[in-house]
Each structure stands twice: as C-alpha cells, then as structure tokens.
Amino acid sequence: MDIVLEHFNPKGYEGDVVLLYGNEVADRALPLSKKELDWLKANREAFSADRQDLTAGKQTDKTCLVRFDRLPYHLYVVCFDGEAPQPVAQERLRRAADRVVQMLKADRPSPSTQGLDAGQLSVAVTGVGVIAEEVVAFVEGFMLADYAFDRYKSSKPQHVEKMVVDEAFLSEEELERSVRLWKEIEWCRDCVNLPVADLNADLFASQLSQRADSLGVECTLFDKRKIEALRMGGLLAVNRGSVDEPRLVVLEYRPAKPVNERPLALVGKGVMYDTGGLNIKPDDYMREMKSDMAGAATMAAVLFAAAENCLPVHLVAVLPLTDNRPGFNAYAADDVLTMYDGSTVEVVNTDAEGRLILADAIAYAVACYAPELIIDAATLTGAAVRAIGTYGIAAMQQHAENPFNLLRIMGNQVYERIVELPLWDEYDSLIESDVADIKNCGIAQAGAITAGKFLAHFAKQTPYIHLDIAGVAFFSKKQDYYVAGASGYGIRLLYAFLQTYDMTIGEVRSKN
Secondary structure (H helix, E strand, O other): OEEEEEOOOOOOOOOOEEEEEOOOOOHHHOOOOHHHHHHHHHHHHHHHHHHHOHHHOOOOOOEEEEEEEEOOEEEEEEEEOOOOOHHHHHHHHHHHHHHHHHHHHHOOOOOOOOOOOOOOEEEEEEEEOOOHHHHHHHHHHHHHHHOOOOOOOOOOOOOEEEEEEEOOOOOHHHHHHHHHHHHHHHHHHHHHHOOOOOOOHHHHHHHHHHHHHHHOOEEEEEOHHHHHHHOOHHHHHHHOOOOOOOEEEEEEEOOOOOOOOOOEEEEEOEEEEEOOOOOOOOHHHHOOHHHHHHHHHHHHHHHHHHHHOOOOOOEEEEEEEEEEOOOOOOOOOOOEEEOOOOOEEEOOOOOOOHHHHHHHHHHHHHHHHOOOEEEEEEOOOHHHHHHHOOOOEEEEEEOOHHHHHHHHHHHHHHOOOEEEOOOOHHHHHHHOOOOOOEEOOOOOOOHHHHHHHHHHHHHOOOOEEEEEOOOOOEEOOOEOOEOOEEOOOOHHHHHHHHHOHHHHHHHHHHHO
C-alpha cells in the first residue's frame, strides 16, 4: 500500500473517504448533508447509550461506523470516544480500521462500473475533532488489517493500493517514519508465514545479510563449522537431526551518537520448523510450526526499523537458526550437553529445544558484547498461552525492574501488552538436575516460568527480560486487525521501548 499526504476536501473528493469523528460538538464542521447529519446523530445517540452501559459490561467495541453511499463512492464515518484515555481510543481506532477494510472490500465496484478499475482500491482519510496520534493509529490498524500472505495464491486477494492521508494531521517525515516501521512488520509477517521448504536457516541467514547490507547494518554469519568452533552445544544438538545446517546471525546497528555506552542485546528464537525432535509432536500440534522462528524475525525487524529511522540506541541482535527434526543422529532425552558458557544441561525433552539455542545466544551476547540489557523474544511455551491466552505476552525479568516497567508502560501505550510472571528463587529447584548443572525442562506446572529460569541462568548478572510470544506471534484464526497467520506482534512494543530507552539508562548501568 502506498500512503501519501495530500490536502483534499472530503465534500468534493472523487473516491472513497474515511472520516474520523471524535468531537461531538463539531457537527457543523462535518462534510455531510442535513439528511446525512440527522442519520449520523441517530446512530451516534444509540452509540452513546451503549457507552453508558459500560459498567454493565454490555459494550466492548465503543466505536460507531456509519456508511453513506455517494455512488460510485462511499463515505465511512468512524465515531469514537475522543475523551477516552489515548491508548484505549487509539486501539479502538485500529479495530475500527479493520471494520472499514472489510466494508471497503465488500463495497468493491463491479467491473462494469464506468471509470473505475475494479481491481484497484484506494481510500482517503481525514478527521474532525481528532489529533495526529489518532489518525496514525487508524492508518496503522488499516495497514495491519489489509495484510495478506498471498505468495502462493493463483488468484490474489484484494488489497488497498493507495491511501491518501490529510496533510493537516502530520508531516511527511512523521508519516515516513511510521511507514518504515509498518513495512518491517509486514516483512516479519512474510518471513514467519513462509514454510521451511522455502525459508530454512541458510536462506533466512542470507536474507538477513542482504537486508543488513542495504541498511548499513553490520552482519556476521556463522556457519556450522564456526558454530562448532564456538562450542555452542545447544544449537548444535538441536540441529543434529536435520539435513540443513545451523546458522548464527549477529546484526549490529551502531548509531553515531548512541544514548547507551554498551549495546542493548536482542536475542530471538529461530527454530525454522519444530517437529519436537524425538519427542515428536502429535499432528495437531505440529501444524503452524513454521512460526517457531518468529522471535528471530521479530528481533531482526526491530533492529532494522531502528536503523532505518536512526534511533540513537546501539543494538546487537543475536539470532540462532536451525530446525528441530527427529532424523540422522538426533539428540535425545538423557543426553548431556555442554553449552557455550561451559554449563552442562541434561536433556529431559527434545521439544524444549528453543531454550537450548537461545541459551547459547544469550551466553554469547554476554561474553562478546557485555550488553547493558538483554531482551529475548521466543515462541517458547504452550504454558504461556494457557496462562494468558492470545491477548498479550508472558514476560519475566531478572535485575531489570526499571526497563521492564518502561516496557510495560509502552505495551499499554501501543496495546501490545505484557504480563509479568515471577522468577522467584524457589523455581530454581524445578530445573535442578541429578547429572548436570541444570535440565532443560521442569514439571508441567509453571512451565513458562521454568523456561524463563533456564534462560536467566545464562544471562548471569546482566539485566535480562524474557518475552514469551507463543500466544501472539501466529494466530490460527483472525483476531482483531490481524488476519490468520503471522502477526508481527511485539515489534511495535519493542520499537516504542527503544524510542524511550534513554529513560532507563541510569538504572541499567547501576546494575552492571
């Protein structure tokens, strides 16, 4: 979708128009006829009555969407509660954008409509009684909702080709920065949606290298021989059952004047496909396992977006890549692995493979970059999904209370929310091993927490945040403005965090 800024008059605009309406005292400014205004008022009164039922829990989507026919075009008026807290108002506008996308496509003109190309959709967006942030939120929701993974479709689904945004609300630079972020989310979703047959560890590493070169980001690729030289026992063990070799990709973005003295390390789980290994998954659990590399794609997208928009934060992304197969000399339960940092790990379950490759990557980041803070993202545990469902991220922290609080605030702002699970000392006993330093899996209870505890062992004293994105990285069915498939969830959260990262600098350094 191309997004451009223009000045236009919604009354005479020849095309479909979306009007965001957040200020109920501005009726006279609306580009509506008296009949249209009367109809809007009637709908808005019903909408206001619904809002009064909020305490009774009767209304969940507090936006009113009214469509006016101005054939061959339409005017879509989105009435929303402009007095609601901004994060809430903006999220409602994202969800309203999804409804507009569906209506716009349903209202697609027929091929015989004179003067219109039935295959091309466009829309213009303006507003009355709204602020720039609300307009951006609507456009963001529209971009996310219009996404479709159609690479393998013979008949391509319909997309909105062009959006015109009223230039009264934001500058060209502000729009471009947002669009660059949204394009990275789209790139991440494409990567996660690709099957392993077309995106294995080697192909993904090559794509990351090419993208890094185009953005001026330093990229270091480690092939299997180099990984063996590093003695990354976790990554090598998980890879033993696969015909495809593993890769370790290190991306580094170093701005001219970073706010941090030492880098912030982003670590992402890159299991390109997860069969469970010898602890093989049943068939209904193996579907969608192409998405098990979403953590790596997420962290790469965050770093690329930061580089494109010149955020003043020194970043390193460490991305271990492999698939987990039951073939060849596959690693097995009861194996004891020696990890990159020298720790020994008893394998209890080969389907707890993500934490093994992440552990090597985290230890490598600690040893080679001495980061101020480590954040990992991983589709790690079904326990996280069972704990909080598909509405947020299960998160844990060690020695990183202040940055974690900032991350939580940013999550509430952009509506990619996190829920903190504890990493109490008592959980250490659940991953104690009789034959090694620790084991890779605990009991069924507190499964998300013991996974976080395992990873925290390798972060040592470095401030560390663990994000389990298993419930939100890939949706089996449409959810809000996300179509079924990869979501890119977490990129907006981490990008917003990086924009405000300097607020945590003093506390982070005091922990080191």
